[in-house]
Amino acid sequence: MREVSINEIIPVVRSLFIEANYDLGRDVLDAFDRAIKSDESPVAKEVLEELKENARISREERVPLCQDCGLAVLFVELGQDVHITGGDLKQALNEGVRQGYKDGYLRKSACDPFARANTGDNTPAIIHYDIVPGEKIKIIVGPKGGGSENMSSVSMLTPAVGIEGVKEHVIKTLQEAGSNPCPPTIVGIGIGGTFERSALLAKKALLREIGTRNPDPKLAKIETDILEAINKLGIGPMGYGGNTTSLDVFLEMEPCHIASLPVAVNINCHSARHKQAVI
Amino acid sequence: MSVPIRLTTPLSEKDLERLKIGDKVLLNGVIYTGRDAAHKRLFDLIQQGKELPLDIRGQVIYYVGPAPAKPGQAIGSAGPTTSYRMDAFSPKLMELGLRGMIGKGNRSKEVVAAMKKYKAVYFGATGGAGALIAKSIKKAEIVAYEDLGPEAIRRLEVEDFPVVVINDTKGNDLYEEGAKKYRKE
Numbered sequence: 404m405r406e407v408s409i410n411e412i413i414p415v416v417r418s419l420f421i422e423a424n425y426d427l428g429r430d431v432l433d434a435f436d437r438a439i440k441s442d443e444s445p446v447a448k449e450v451l452e453e454l455k456e457n458a459r460i461s462r463e464e465r466v467p468l469c470q471d472c473g474l475a476v477l478f479v480e481l482g483q484d485v486h487i488t489g490g491d492l493k494q495a496l497n498e499g500v501r502q503g504y505k506d507g508y509l510r511k512s513a514c515d516p517f518a519r520a521n522t523g524d525n526t527p528a529i530i531h532y533d534i535v536p537g538e539k540i541k542i543i544v545g546p547k548g549g550g551s552e553n554m555s556s557v558s559m560l561t562p563a564v565g566i567e568g569v570k571e572h573v574i575k576t577l578q579e580a581g582s583n584p585c586p587p588t589i590v591g592i593g594i595g596g597t598f599e600r601s602a603l604l605a606k607k608a609l610l611r612e613i614g615t616r617n618p619d620p621k622l623a624k625i626e627t628d629i630l631e632a633i634n635k636l637g638i639g640p641m642g643y644g645g646n647t648t649s650l651d652v653f654l655e656m657e658p659c660h661i662a663s664l665p666v667a668v669n670i671n672c673h674s675a676r677h678k679q680a681v682i
Numbered sequence: 683m684s685v686p687i688r689l690t691t692p693l694s695e696k697d698l699e700r701l702k703i704g705d706k707v708l709l710n711g712v713i714y715t716g717r718d719a720a721h722k723r724l725f726d727l728i729q730q731g732k733e734l735p736l737d738i739r740g741q742v743i744y745y746v747g748p749a750p751a752k753p754g755q756a757i758g759s760a761g762p763t764t765s766y767r768m769d770a771f772s773p774k775l776m777e778l779g780l781r782g783m784i785g786k787g788n789r790s791k792e793v794v795a796a797m798k799k800y801k802a803v804y805f806g807a808t809g810g811a812g813a814l815i816a817k818s819i820k821k822a823e824i825v826a827y828e829d830l831g832p833e834a835i836r837r838l839e840v841e842d843f844p845v846v847v848i849n850d851t852k853g854n855d856l857y858e859e860g861a862k863k864y865r866k867e
């Protein structure tokens with residue numbers, strides 16, 4: 404049994420959200436560079452250069468990459484031999500979010516669904532817990548923008564449509580999203596489980612590094628097939644036309660009910676922000 | 683991409699008529715911010731026959747909810763938000779004189795038709811480039827709805843604010859044309 408005080412957790416969450424919003428991952432920057440070389444459209448190249456320059460300003464001047472600093476999404480892997488002391492873990496995670504969004508000059512985007520009144524501090528955070536073996540706490544943050552989230556979906560497909568049906572469904576989702584989710588996007592696909600499980604799998608898939616493939620070769624093939632098909636749509640960076648509509652496609656799959664084929668498509672903009680820490 | 687066209691607001695009919703899709707434009711002068719909640723409030727005022735808190739004739743509205751300014755900054759990161767959510771309100775605002783909109787993402791058929799009818803233009807700014815775009819905003823002040831926080835209407839003074847013409851006054855659409863050009867079967 405290891406004791407961890409909430410006072411150790413709060414500053415970690417605070418700093419993860421600030422860093423995620425200021426420091427775009429190397430994998431995304433490298434993907435921009437590859438696309439600048441490969442895209443046939445001169446306009447696409449210009450947009451990608453702007454995105455690189457934006458990331459440089461953000462990192463060097465310590466300002467957010469995008470004014471949409473996201474809803475605060477956290478994945479917490481809590482070791483089962485950890486004993487949290489000093490207070491309520493959920494409150495501590497929210498306090499970290501509150502401090503990060505205030506001290507980092509990040510935009511607060513959480514609001515009442517009907518009154519649309521802003522909660523003022525970007526809480527409540529969206530927290531997903533996993534109880535895992537061990538005595539450590541791993542915290543992954545993934546601030547999620549609204550524009551790309553709005554183009555995401557969960558669908559209960561008919562099992563008979565199979566792999567080809569799933570591919571068509573995902574490609575159609577990206578075609579209909581068009582320029583709205585700030586392409587070049589990253590696409591998370593969750594297949595299987597239940598209605599809500601598929602959505603969670605899709606969200607988790609977005610945490611992967613660009614270029615990594617699902618360890619199952621059959622699923623890896625589906626990822627690359629879908630990516631290739633999306634990039635044939637011609638939408639391109641910002642939708643101005645080009646061959647770089649998505650930077651990568653990540654698929655996660657679990658068994659589902661004999662009657663079902665849940666498919667969640669979670670789209671992320673190019674501002675693919677995530678950071679993690681282990682306490 | 684074409685050589686940028688430098689324009690100063692308010693935009694004249696002549697300025698607007700010569701713009702075509704794909705044109706790179708550097709905007710100068712004053713533009714106003716407004717997104718979901720502000721549009722709803724403006725629309726409600728119009729329906730009640732009341733006066734608007736700003737004169738929108740000849741003006742440009744930028745769909746943005748900026749991040750808070752750090753000390754020394756005029757404004758925090760300020761890239762565009764997705765425009766379709768304003769579609770329900772835009773034709774009415776164009777009827778009242780709005781001549782430019784800046785955002786990102788597709789507009790409805792009704793909005794594109796209204797742009798043709800009222801000779802207005804839809805500009806795209808680079809989504810997700812908020813830190814870069816903020817550099818061309820020299821001054822920002824709230825002119826209405828301060829309670830809306832990031833959604834308040836702000837008056838922005840801009841210098842060489844970079845945009846691309848998505849929909850021109852002739853009914854053309856860069857998203858359609860761009861995708862057509864690079865689509866592979």
